[in-house]
Amino acid sequence: MYEAIKEQFDSKKVIAKKHYYQNMNKTMSELYSDLYPMCMSYYHELNPAFLMQIPNMDIMNTYKALTVRDGLASFGTYVLKNFQRFPTLRTHLIISPALAPLLPPDSTNSFSCFKVVQKNPIEIQKARKIILTGIASLDTTDSFATMKQKLDRLKMARPDCEVEIFFPHRRNPLNTAWKESSIAYEIIAYVREILPVNKISFLTLAQMLGQTTYQGYYCLDLMSNDLVVSDNYLNHFIAARGGTVSAFHKKEDENTGFELDLSFFHKLQIVPLPKCESLFPELVFYKKQSGTKEYMTDPKFHRIILKR
Amino acid sequence: MQKIACLFSFKESNWVSCQKIVFNLHKSYEFCPDFQLENFNYPHEIDTTEQLELTAKKILQYDPDVITIMDHRPHPLHLFSILAPLYNGRKKPKLIFHLFGDFTIYYSSWEILGQLIKGFPVEFLVASDRQKTLIDRMFKSNSTIVCPFPVDHQEFFFDQKLRSVQRAAWNLKEDDVAFLFTGRLSRQKRIKTLISTFAEALGERENAHLFFYGNPDSIGDPFLGIGEIEGEYFRKFYRDFKELPENIRSRIHFMGAVPNSELLSVYADADVLTNLSVHNDEDYGMSVAEAQFTGLPCILTDWGGLASFAHASIPVATRYIPVKITRSSKKLDRQAVIDALKDYYQNPHRSSRLKISEVSKEKFGLNRVTQIIQSSVNSQPQEFGGYSKLFDRAAIASAVGAYQNMYLDRHFYLNKLYHNIYSAYVRSH
Numbered sequence: 001m002y003e004a005i006k007e008q009f010d011s012k013k014v015i016a017k018k019h020y021y022q023n024m025n026k027t028m029s030e031l032y033s034d035l036y037p038m039c040m041s042y043y044h045e046l047n048p049a050f051l052m053q054i055p056n057m058d059i060m061n062t063y064k065a066l067t068v069r070d071g072l073a074s075f076g077t078y079v080l081k082n083f084q085r086f087p088t089l090r091t092h093l094i095i096s097p098a099l100a101p102l103l104p105p106d107s108t109n110s111f112s113c114f115k116v117v118q119k120n121p122i123e124i125q126k127a128r129k130i131i132l133t134g135i136a137s138l139d140t141t142d143s144f145a146t147m148k149q150k151l152d153r154l155k156m157a158r159p160d161c162e163v164e165i166f167f168p169h170r171r172n173p174l175n176t177a178w179k180e181s182s183i184a185y186e187i188i189a190y191v192r193e194i195l196p197v198n199k200i201s202f203l204t205l206a207q208m209l210g211q212t213t214y215q216g217y218y219c220l221d222l223m224s225n226d227l228v229v230s231d232n233y234l235n236h237f238i239a240a241r242g243g244t245v246s247a248f249h250k251k252e253d254e255n256t257g258f259e260l261d262l263s264f265f266h267k268l269q270i271v272p273l274p275k276c277e278s279l280f281p282e283l284v285f286y287k288k289q290s291g292t293k294e295y296m297t298d299p300k301f302h303r304i305i306l307k308r
Numbered sequence: 309m310q311k312i313a314c315l316f317s318f319k320e321s322n323w324v325s326c327q328k329i330v331f332n333l334h335k336s337y338e339f340c341p342d343f344q345l346e347n348f349n350y351p352h353e354i355d356t357t358e359q360l361e362l363t364a365k366k367i368l369q370y371d372p373d374v375i376t377i378m379d380h381r382p383h384p385l386h387l388f389s390i391l392a393p394l395y396n397g398r399k400k401p402k403l404i405f406h407l408f409g410d411f412t413i414y415y416s417s418w419e420i421l422g423q424l425i426k427g428f429p430v431e432f433l434v435a436s437d438r439q440k441t442l443i444d445r446m447f448k449s450n451s452t453i454v455c456p457f458p459v460d461h462q463e464f465f466f467d468q469k470l471r472s473v474q475r476a477a478w479n480l481k482e483d484d485v486a487f488l489f490t491g492r493l494s495r496q497k498r499i500k501t502l503i504s505t506f507a508e509a510l511g512e513r514e515n516a517h518l519f520f521y522g523n524p525d526s527i528g529d530p531f532l533g534i535g536e537i538e539g540e541y542f543r544k545f546y547r548d549f550k551e552l553p554e555n556i557r558s559r560i561h562f563m564g565a566v567p568n569s570e571l572l573s574v575y576a577d578a579d580v581l582t583n584l585s586v587h588n589d590e591d592y593g594m595s596v597a598e599a600q601f602t603g604l605p606c607i608l609t610d611w612g613g614l615a616s617f618a619h620a621s622i623p624v625a626t627r628y629i630p631v632k633i634t635r636s637s638k639k640l641d642r643q644a645v646i647d648a649l650k651d652y653y654q655n656p657h658r659s660s661r662l663k664i665s666e667v668s669k670e671k672f673g674l675n676r677v678t679q680i681i682q683s684s685v686n687s688q689p690q691e692f693g694g695y696s697k698l699f700d701r702a703a704i705a706s707a708v709g710a711y712q713n714m715y716l717d718r719h720f721y722l723n724k725l726y727h728n729i730y731s732a733y734v735r736s737h
Contacts, residue, residue, distance in 0.1 A: 016537060043526075043540035045547075204353065212492075212523060213565045237538060241523055242564060261550075263524070263542055264562055 001112050002257045004092035005270060008065035009045045009260070015063060016041040016049050028053055034173035037205060038135065038223065039069070040233040044262055046094060046114075046270075048231060051078045052296075057085065065092040067114055067268075068099065069231035072305040073139075073174055075099045077295040079280070080287050086110060094270060096230035101279045102305060108273055115269045116235075116262070117252050121244040125156040127218035131164045131203075131243070132191070133234050134222035136184035139174045142225045144186050150222060150246075151187065154194045163191060166203040166234075173228055175297045187222070208234070214243030221247040227302065239266040279304060310685060311344050312337060313372035313401070315387070316379040318349040328568065328594060329457040332674065333378050333406060336458050339678040343685070346370050352381050357390070364391040372401050374685055380408035383417040385424070392424040402429040404684060406455070407443060409589030409613070412729065415703040422695055429689030433680075435592035436613035442591075442732035446702075449693030453684055456616065457592050458677035459668075464572055464601035466665035474573040478561075484515040485653050488578035488604070490571065490595045493524040493545065495536065496587035498609075498640065500545045503552075503560060505642060509649040511556045516653055518560045518582075521574060531588050531715045531726065532637060575602035579656035582607045583614065584645065586631055586638035590614060590733070600625065600668035603661025607648045609640055612733040619671070624657045625664045631734055635721045698728055 015021050022041075024032060031052075032039055042048060048067040052074040054060050068075060075095070079102050086107040094114045095103075103111055124130065134141060141147060154163070167184050191200065219238045223229070224247045235245045240263035248266060256269040282304055287295075295301045314337060316330050337345055348363055355363070364387060367375065377384045384405070395401075403425060411418065432447070433455040434440050440452045480486060487506065493499045502518070510516035524545075528536035549560060566574065575581070581599040583606065590612035599606060600617060608614040610628040619625045627648045630641045670676060695703075705714035705725055715726035 040538070042538035043536075044543055206353065212525075215565065233538065240539065240542070260543075261546055262539055264564060 001092055001109070002270075004064045005046065005094070005112075005258050008047060008063060008092070009258075011064065012045050013063065014043060014045070014047045014049070015054065015060075015066065016043065016047070020055055020059065021049065021053055024053060031173050034137070034170050035135065035140075035228060037209065037237075038229050038232045038234055042233055042236050044260060044268060046260065046268065051075065057082065057089075061090040063091050065094060067094045067231070068096070069229065070099075071228040071230050072099060072102065072226050073228060073296045073302060075230070076102050076283060076301065076305045079103065080283055080295055081293075083107065083280075096226065097274050098226040098230055100273050101276045102283065103273070103278070104280045105278050111273055113271050113273055114231075115253050115256075115271055116239070116248045116266055117269055118239060118244060118248050118250060118266045120265065121248075121250045122216075122218060123156075124153050124218045124220075124246075125158060127157065127161060127244070128216035129162045129164060129218075130154065130157055131166065131214075131217055131219045131238070132187070132222055133166045133208075133219055133238075136167050136169045136181050136187075137172045138179060138181050139172045139227055140170070140223050140225070140229075141181065141183050144183055147183065147187060147222060148190060150220060151190055151194065153220065153246075154191060157195060157198070159198075161195075162199045162201070163195060164201050164203050165191070166205075166208045167222065168205070174302070209237065212241065214238045214241040217243035219243050219245045221245060225306070227306065236262060236266070239263065241265075279307060282307075309342055309344050310374060311346070311370065311372045312685070313367050313370055313375045314345055314347045315350045315367075315375060315377045315384070316347070317352045317381065318347075319351060329408075330379050332458045332460055333677070335460060336674050336677040336681055337376065339674060340682050340685075342682075346372070350379065350382065350384075350387055355386075360387055360390050363387060364394055367391060368394050374402045374404055376404040376406070378406050380410055383414050383421075385417040385421045388421055388424045392428070395428070400428045402431065402685070402689060404431045404433060404681075406433050407439070407452070407591075408435075409439070409587075409591030411443060411446075411591075412588070412702070415699070415706045419695065419699075419703045422692065425692050427691060430692045431684045431687065431690070433684060436616040438612050438615050438733050439591040442729060445729065445732060446696055446699040447693065448696050450690060453680065455677060455680040455684065456672045457594055457597070458674045459594075459597045459601045459672050461601065461669055461673055463568075464575065464598045466601075466603040466662050467572075467576055468661075470573055470576040474577045477573075478517075478519070478577055480517065480577070481515070484517060485513075485580070485656055486578045487516070487518045487580050487582050487607075487649065487652075488521070488574065488599075489519070489582055490521040490574065490599070491583070491585075492522050492527075493520060493541070494527055494587070495534070495541050495544075496527065496529050496585060496590075498584040498586060499541075500548055501640070501642065501645065502582060502584050503545060503549055505645040506560065506649060507552050507556050509646040510653055511553070513653060514555070514559075516559060519574075519578065520560075520562045521564070521566055521571070523565045529588075532722070533713065533716050533720055571598065572602065575599050575604050578604060579658065580605050580607060580652045582649070584609050584629065584640060585614060586611050586640060588730070593617065597668065597672045600664055601672070603663075603665035605652065605657050605660065605664060607645070607652060610735050611638070611640075615735070617668075619664070619667045622660060622663050622667055624660055625667065627652065633722065633727060633730060633734060637722075701725055702729065 258270040524542040526536040592613035
């Protein structure tokens with residue numbers, strides 16, 4: 001596996017820079033808008049990209065390796081539609097450990113995992129500023145009960161710590177329901193309950209992406225249920241400017257066979273697939289039973305893949 | 309007493325150098341004893357029409373003699389589309405525009421603004437001689453005035469004691485030679501070239517160090533059709549860096565971004581500032597001005613506003629690297645960089661620092677800029693005479709395509725329009 005990764009690294013060729021990747025069809029373009037800026041492209045030689053955005057497997061096969069950024073829904077769809085072709089797959093796919101349970105057990109040679117590790121992370125209690133990031137929609141957030149557990153970490157914040165929130169309301173990107181999410185309001189009310197006197201401000205996208213340094217910041221990623229994106233642009237953006245991101249690892253993985261620096265402050269490590277219970281048989285059963293091929297937007301499918 | 313309405317965003321720009329520029333320009337206005345200043349907030353994120361109307365009315369009520377536009381963002385068009393008509397039939401105040409390097413990105417906004425400010429007495433101030441050449445080409449009859457972006461001598465100054473104290477923080481010995489870059493680690497700042505030339509010129513010199521202060525960006529070089537995505541330029545220069553032998557790598561230091569307040573000691577520690585920028589907005593060089601205030605000699609590209617930092621009375625203050633605009637890029641003379649690094653390594657001109665500092669203060673200090681502003685405010689009123697044919701061509705080109713493509717021909721070479729505009733940024737224009 002590391003030969004393919006090394007070859008990809010040496011080639012420096014990445015699909016995210018190609019016109020055929022950037023020119024999206026209508027469905028992709030809508031999805032992209034709903035997830036903006038979490039799905040924006042970023043660069044490293046191991047080719048980070050969304051499988052759902054690659055026109056066909058022949059194009060993908062021209063790359064030795066690819067770092068998969070898809071969430072569970074689109075990666076699960078990809079697996080269901082293509083698993084019979086996996087033995088002939090010429091591209092080594094590097095996935096988030098969260099996606100590993102979806103893989104067919106006999107295809108694991110074509111896959112490995114990535115971990116993002118921060119070089120000098122700070123603890124939340126030492127942060128000068130805490131930034132809460134995410135997209136407010138049913139598909140991109142956990143339930144409020146789960147969210148509360150994440151937010152409870154704010155109780156450790158410094159008394160003078162400022163809180164910034166970037167949590168825009170969006171349509172459900174996977175169209176599972178038209179129900180509007182009220183989670184952003186609940187989150188804000190809860191943050192105010194935990195931190196009654198701390199300064200809270202709301203960031204626009206321009207303010208968020210216009211900032212040149214995030215040193216001293218702790219970013220609480222509220223979007224990490226992995227359904228739609230497993231490798232979030234905004235987390236890289238903040239980490240590359242010195243911020244500590246809750247979704248990234250604080251310790252290096254000793255099992256890594258390859259690593260590269262993504263910035264002065266964070267790096268990517270390639271590690272073997274984790275041992276986990278496979279959901280693949282259940283997915284195949286679902287495929288046979290369901291009357292749809294639109295897995296990505298099917299709530300039944302979501303229930304299976306979120307079981308991991 | 310002249311009433312001056314100062315227009316700028318009360319919230320600082322994300323563009324770090326512009327934060328200081330606006331702040332220091334304002335200080336220069338404050339130094340004029342016969343000015344009565346009133347500040348008006350013009351926030352970066354455009355206000356609603358209602359808020360803009362309120363600001364316009366407040367300005368009108370204040371009844372200023374002069375309205376000065378100090379910030380580069382937002383473009384003054386939005387406010388003037390409301391403010392200018394309010395002056396119909398009234399005595400119009402003089403408008404002073406401090407133009408920044410991003411003028412050439414907003415042709416369509418300037419074009420419309422040109423219509424709105426007809427009949428107003430105007431003055432356009434630019435930060436350097438070459439920016440003057442560039443902008444003067446854009447106007448039919450108006451001539452810009454060079455008004456450098458000032459440095460506050462209380463923030464940046466020569467201090468020998470500070471140097472000896474701070475040098476320990478870098479773990480450098482007195483005979484170590486520290487080259488320094490401050491700013492964005494950006495493609496147009498030629499960071500890759502700086503790393504490779506340093507390795508080639510001084511790789512064997514165990515006491516030569518190169519320090520970088522700043523974070524990478526992914527701006528690319530849009531005028532040349534080169535787009536970048538997040539992390540791309542970092543990977544490009546960092547990969548080259550990682551491939552260097554350990555004994556060279558250990559002497560190249562990436563220090564990240566630091567607050568402005570720490571920069572004085574950084575400049576004091578260093579021996580030579582090196583800035584190889586060929587950025588399309590390089591109308592000045594705030595970091596160079598600050599470094600020279602501390603007496604730091606500089607190796608600079610002979611490009612845009614950086615050319616303003618030459619001082620006839622002390623030639624060692626600046627060493628210029630020739631730049632040529634070729635068919636497809638802005639090419640700097642690599643060998644000249646290597647020679648300059650070697651020469652300044654041999655002699656970093658430490659004994660000249662006090663003089664460099666003094667000369668810079670004369671040229672770019674708050675007092676000097678106050679004088680220029682005073683004379684601009686009091687100069688004979690001149691109305692806006694419209695734009696040149698070159699501006700019209702640029703405005704049409706930018707309206708037809710995105711500004712990223714307006715300077716490229718069908719073979720993706722730089723077109724005549726680019727040469728006609730940006731030849732102002734190189735020598736022998």
